[in-house]
Amino acid sequence: MTVTKEEILRALSGVGLPGGGDLVSRDLIRALTVEGGVVRFVIEAESPEAARALGPVSGAAEAAVKRLAGVDAVQVVMTAHGPAAKPAAPPSLKIGQHPTPQQGGPQKVSGVDRIIAVASGKGGVGKSTVSSNLAVALARQGRRVGLLDADIYGPSQPRMMGVSKRPASPDGKIIEPLQAHGVTMMSIGLMLKEDEAVIWRGPMIMGALQQLLGQVAWGKLDVLIIDLPPGTGDIQLSLAQRTQLTGALVVSTPQDVALLDARKALDMFSKLKVPVLGLIENMSTFCCPNCGHETQIFGHGGVKAEAAKLGLPFLGELPLALSVRQAGDAGVPIAATDAPEAEAYARLAKGLIAGGMA
Numbered sequence: 001m002t003v004t005k006e007e008i009l010r011a012l013s014g015v016g017l018p019g020g021g022d023l024v025s026r027d028l029i030r031a032l033t034v035e036g037g038v039v040r041f042v043i044e045a046e047s048p049e050a051a052r053a054l055g056p057v058s059g060a061a062e063a064a065v066k067r068l069a070g071v072d073a074v075q076v077v078m079t080a081h082g083p084a085a086k087p088a089a090p091p092s093l094k095i096g097q098h099p100t101p102q103q104g105g106p107q108k109v110s111g112v113d114r115i116i117a118v119a120s121g122k123g124g125v126g127k128s129t130v131s132s133n134l135a136v137a138l139a140r141q142g143r144r145v146g147l148l149d150a151d152i153y154g155p156s157q158p159r160m161m162g163v164s165k166r167p168a169s170p171d172g173k174i175i176e177p178l179q180a181h182g183v184t185m186m187s188i189g190l191m192l193k194e195d196e197a198v199i200w201r202g203p204m205i206m207g208a209l210q211q212l213l214g215q216v217a218w219g220k221l222d223v224l225i226i227d228l229p230p231g232t233g234d235i236q237l238s239l240a241q242r243t244q245l246t247g248a249l250v251v252s253t254p255q256d257v258a259l260l261d262a263r264k265a266l267d268m269f270s271k272l273k274v275p276v277l278g279l280i281e282n283m284s285t286f287c288c289p290n291c292g293h294e295t296q297i298f299g300h301g302g303v304k305a306e307a308a309k310l311g312l313p314f315l316g317e318l319p320l321a322l323s324v325r326q327a328g329d330a331g332v333p334i335a336a337t338d339a340p341e342a343e344a345y346a347r348l349a350k351g352l353i354a355g356g357m358a
């Protein structure tokens with residue numbers, strides 16, 4: 001049996017790095033070759049100092065690959081200078097086109113068992129933070145997870161998941177997704193020049209979404225999480241009409257104004273006949289990193305009460321924590337770490353798996 005490059009990369013993505021991330025999510029593997037049972041690759045550090053700091057990682061990488069069936073020998077070279085990163089072939093595929101007509105009602109995405117849309121009535125309530133952390137938490141619990149950043153006007157998943165590489169499309173038809181923290185991911189932000197989408201009109205946006213669902217090689221997934229733009233616009237409408245969704249998660253802060261907006265999102269899903277899997281309260285309680293004192297900055301419990309009123313499941317409270325914001329900005333979602341704040345996301349993931357939703 002010959003080992004595949006995908007199996008090797010999967011094993012290498014389990015090798016953590018000092019400072020967070022892993023060999024694959026931080027894009028350090030170069031020149032990976034397999035000849036019979038012999039695997040060779042280069043770990044390319046950013047500088048000679050970084051290469052020294054990665055010394056123990058080289059041994060761990062070798063051991064991780066050696067454990068794979070079909071591997072007889074592993075040769076790892078650590079370099080700080082090269083070979084230079086081969087830029088991914090720029091996709092000749094043009095993203096953003098008029099959607100093609102579709103026969104019948106909402107359709108499945110090939111190979112994907114469930115699709116969960118993460119929505120919010122207004123911006124800034126933490127929808128992207130919840131999407132990335134939930135995706136990583138589900139992957140840590142053994143699910144095959146995809147994350148599609150469909151927030152066309154403010155794609156934040158590349159930053160939150162720590163990826164910046166432009167995905168390749170060698171044949172101009174299929175887009176190869178990226179891997180980060182055990183999650184297969186794709187963001188509209190990785191395919192566009194800055195500000196390109198801002199001028200798009202409805203049909204272009206719908207075409208782009210259709211391409212991201214249908215032309216990305218998602219592979220076999222237990223669940224695909226879609227990070228939607230805030231509000232109730234073209235993307236939400238197009239997604240619900242064209243794609244079979246398992247359901248939507250609606251994120252809100254406990255504040256009245258956010259809840260009012262959340263109600264608009266809930267109304268929209270009800271009209272579109274998309275089941276709402278539940279409501280999530282983000283920025284629920286602030287825990288001071290210095291003294292541990294808990295403060296309810298935006299109030300507390302409002303989303304749970306609203307869910308009860310509407311007869312919808314309440315899926316949990318996520319704390320407002322400096323570490324959550326810092327982790328998101330650093331490209332290593334808090335759910336990928338062993339910090340106490342990861343717990344709430346692990347619980348959310350566990351609940352969705354137990355309910356057959358992920």
Ligand SMILES: Nc1ncnc2c1ncn2[C@@H]1O[C@H](COP(=O)(O)OP(=O)(O)OP(=O)(O)O)[C@@H](O)[C@H]1O
Pocket residue numbers: 120122123124125126127128129130151154156229230282283318319320321322324325326328329
């Ligand atoms: N629980 C939290 N604790 C601390 N900071 C948070 C939390 N949730 C979100 N944030 C921070 O708040 C900001 C907005 O979050 P995020 O981008 O996830 O919101 P959004 O609803 O997706 O916004 P957008 O309208 O841009 O789509 C980010 O800087 C994020 O790091």
